[in-house]
Amino acid sequence: xxxxxxxxxxxxxxxxxxxxxxxxxxxxxxxxxxxxxxxxxxxxxxxxxxxxxxxxxxxxxxxxxxxxxxxxxxxxxxxxxxxxxxxxxxxxxxxxxxxxxxxxxxxxxxxxxxxxxxxxxxxxxxxxxxxxxxxxxxxxxxxxxxxxxxxxxxxxxxxxxxxxxxxxxxxxxxxxxxxxxxxxxxxxxxxxxx
Numbered sequence: 001x002x003x004x005x006x007x008x009x010x011x012x013x014x015x016x017x018x019x020x021x022x023x024x025x026x027x028x029x030x031x032x033x034x035x036x037x038x039x040x041x042x043x044x045x046x047x048x049x050x051x052x053x054x055x056x057x058x059x060x061x062x063x064x065x066x067x068x069x070x071x072x073x074x075x076x077x078x079x080x081x082x083x084x085x086x087x088x089x090x091x092x093x094x095x096x097x098x099x100x101x102x103x104x105x106x107x108x109x110x111x112x113x114x115x116x117x118x119x120x121x122x123x124x125x126x127x128x129x130x131x132x133x134x135x136x137x138x139x140x141x142x143x144x145x146x147x148x149x150x151x152x153x154x155x156x157x158x159x160x161x162x163x164x165x166x167x168x169x170x171x172x173x174x175x176x177x178x179x180x181x182x183x184x185x186x187x188x189x190x191x192x193x194x
Contacts, residue, residue, distance in 0.1 A: 024062045027052045028076055031069050036108040040070060040116045040123055071126040077106055078134060090142050090191065094182035095175075097135055097157050102173050107165045114166075148189040156185035 015023065030052035034043045045066055049056045063069045080100040081093070100106055109127070117124035132154065140150030161181060164170045173181060186192035 020062065023054065023058065024072075027054060027059055027063055027069070028073055031073050032105060032109075035070065035073065035112055036105070039112055040066075040120055045069075067122055067126055070123060071130045074109060074127055074130040077101075077103075077109075077131065081135065082138070088142070090139075091182065091186065093138065093142065094153070094157055094186060095179045097154075098173065098181045098185075099175060099178035101135075101158060102162060102165050102178065104172055107162075107172075111166060143191075146191065148191060153185060153189060153191070156188055157182060159185075 027048070031043070031048055034048060034051055038047075043066070045056050045059055048066075048069065049059055052059070054062075059069065063072050077100055080103075081096050083096060113124055113127045136150040136154045138150070139153050143150060143153065161170065161173070165172070183192060
């Protein structure tokens with residue numbers, strides 16, 4: 001299968017860094033669409049290659065096997081959470097966590113993992129390591145020796161609103177709603193005045 005760049009047939013030669021990043025994003029965008037529509041088990045690398053308009057070999061080179069693709073999709077959410085590598089402002093980080101993890105994509109991926117964890121246990125492990133564990137670790141590092149733990153704060157940042165999102169009972173929060181939710185979680189643990 002010939003690869004096609006966004007602006008026409010791909011030129012010969014080594015792709016630039018920008019072209020490599022764009023191609024990887026193209027693969028991950030296609031993977032999100034397919035995983036959310038067909039589930040993990042319903043997506044083959046052949047199908048992903050066709051959707052992303054790349055070769056199967058390109059997927060292996062740029063991302064890896066199907067589990068690695070899924071892990072990269074989950075890991076890509078980290079860009080929104082860890083904006084510009086910023087993890088020193090607890091209030092900003094917690095607001096971004098709520099906004100990102102309550103988003104349609106994150107909730108869809110979470111549902112997918114729950115539905116397919118029994119059949120694909122490695123999927124659940126990679127999901128947890130690439131997402132929730134990283135967030136708990138980042139929160140723990142910021143909290144330091146405080147009485148609250150990263151796990152406690154993370155649980156409050158998801159909580160019942162996240163369960164309602166998983167069940168499709170509520171829409172994704174606005175940035176202002178995410179900030180209020182994060183502030184309430186911090187206040188509940190005595191980490192911020194109400």
